Amino acid sequence: MKFVIKHEIKGRLRVHMAQQRMTYEQADVLQYYLQQSDLVVDAKVYEQTADVVISYNGDRAAMIHLLCTFKYQMVEVPEGYLESTGRELNSEYKEKLICKVVWHYGKKLILPAPIRNVITIVNGIRYIWKGLQSLRHRRLDVAVLDATGIAVSLLRQDMGTAGSVMFLLGIGELLEEWTHKKSVGDLARSMSLNVEKVWQKVGDQEILVSASTIEKDDEIIVHAGNIIPFDGVVTTGDATVNQASLTGESVPVAKNIDSYVYAGTVLEEGELTICVKATGSATKYEKIVTMIEDSEKLKSNLEGKAEHLADKLVPYTLGGTLLTWLLTRNVTKALSILMVDFSCALKLAMPISVLSAIREAQQCDITVKGGKYLEAVSEATTIVFDKTGTLTKAKPTVIDVIPFNDSEPEELLRIAACLEEHFPHSMAKAVVTAAKQKKLEHEEMHSKVEYIVAHGISSFMEEKRVVIGSYHFVFEDEQCVIPEGKEVIFNNLPEECSCLYMAIDQQLAAVICIEDPVREEAADVIRDLRDNGIQKIVMMTGDSERTAAAIAHKVGVDEYYSEVLPEDKANFVEQEKALGHKVIMIGDGINDSPALSAADAGVAISDGAAIAREIADITIAADNLHEIVTLKKISNRLMQRIHRNYRFIVGFNAGLIALGVGGIIQPTTSSLLHNTSTLYIGLKSMENLLDEQEKMNK
Known part of the structure; x- marks a missing residue:
């Protein structure tokens, strides 16, 4: 394909593809094509400008040839990939945010004041109605506070303050909605299937074939520990199936002849022959998204506390407003309190901080299924390693x-x-x-x-x-x-x-x-984990005492246990939790699944057993154990950022309230400073937690 080199330094190219318009689908196809090449270290495709930024290793001529030979129609993209990249979602919400900002400030230049006032009143009715609904249900929450502040501003004909408050609330709602949808999308992508081969039943034989060749009404055989790749009906066999990814059921479900099974679930015990009824990856992805749309997995405890604290402060804010008015009979001073509520910043900064951390972890090949697991990793003091495939190399x-x-x-x-x-x-x-x-x-x-x-x-x-x-x-x-x-x-x-x-x-x-040689980085990882707050490091393995002792001595764990069964690992995790310790479990096999499920944060190796990845809360790539240290650092710094945000929000807004009550600043100034500080804290919360050097050293 034709392209123009716009900028070039050694190992990096910025090129413009020779086309008038690039669709989201074309951008995803090009991104996939480049990422599959061994030459490419990193690639970013910008569909708005049809530009591509490529970091590469090796020969420049080979990189140029890779681009020259590219054609959209020649790239075979895995089924379901295009539907689940999230590119269109991100672009949609970026446009919504830009339009909202442009409209808020642009209408002052375009529209006369009377029309602007009518628009402000109409928009205000929505917030006032939500506040009245909360009161009707006997709830004194943030919606009541927002409605009160907007209503008082409208009654005082202070349209500028009412408009500014609603603008910031609208920005917060958009960012919260974006945060939620992107979190759901990231989680769904991490759970989407990546099954390349399946066992097809042909006569009395089991034949290993490509999953892409399977059609409706074909029969496949699924063994214990494997993911079920397609929806279908059981024709023979008895088994228990883990359906947590779709239904949230913690207990495996018994399946036998004529039972219906779903793609993405995992066969824990037994064996099933399944008559395939659906093969579309896109529908699997959509099904996962639907099932987890309202999942509380996505929220950390601190996010929940932020919302609870925001609602809990409402009576005090309203009480302070009323008390100020009773003591001073000054509506302006009383309104200064309403203009500076804590809820906007608390509700905006926390989910953005968590989303940013999950995104940054993804950039480091770490998939996190929800914010609460980062919190658990941050608080963990005990870590338990399986030996094979974790402390030792993934490819014995x-x-x-x-x-x-x-x-x-x-x-x-x-x-x-x-x-x-x-x-x-x-x-x-x-x-x-x-x-x-x-x-x-x-x-x-x-x-x-x-x-x-x-x-x-x-x-x-x-x-x-x-x-x-x-x-x-x-x-x-x-x-x-x-x-x-x-x-x-x-x-x-x-x-x-x-x-x-x-x-x-x-x-x-x-x-x-x-x-099964020990990973070269294992000893360094153990030391780094101690430096980052882990107090007890344990290795558990089903291997012999002789082998376990040798490995434990090499890597430097605090304790090791040999010849253990799956229930022994899970029991140890439960005992540690009973002592008040937060526990991380790291494993890759079917036998690690009970312990991964029992731990506060279960971490699976990406090329391990499907059931381990399914049950685990976090998945790391198999090629570098330093990612566990990176995960711990990101988690620690996320919690530090959240606590720092708490202190800033409470301190800054309390100061604004004091200045307003003291008559030093006007409500409009309080509102402006409050809104500005909220946007500032939101933007700061989007910044990476680790610097580039730390990521390079992982």
């Missing part, structure tokens, strides 16, 4: 397959991969990846597979029972034994590895040694 690798029967290692690995490919866990992915690297084909050779959470997998292959999983599962639960004469090999397994044990017909067949 198979380094050896040790046979304990007469089979070749490749054949044993092929069998293990055939079983493990059905279940989302980093250890399972390591086995499947190793088989792919060795180009081992593993068509379905087994009967139905059964997943036992935090233990392992069992199935039948050629009428022989095959189990694969932890030591506890294979040797204690399943009572498998080591073949005679193989004890020495077993006792000399490499200490530095995590092991998966596979047994066939009660006999150990293979030990798969998996290298």
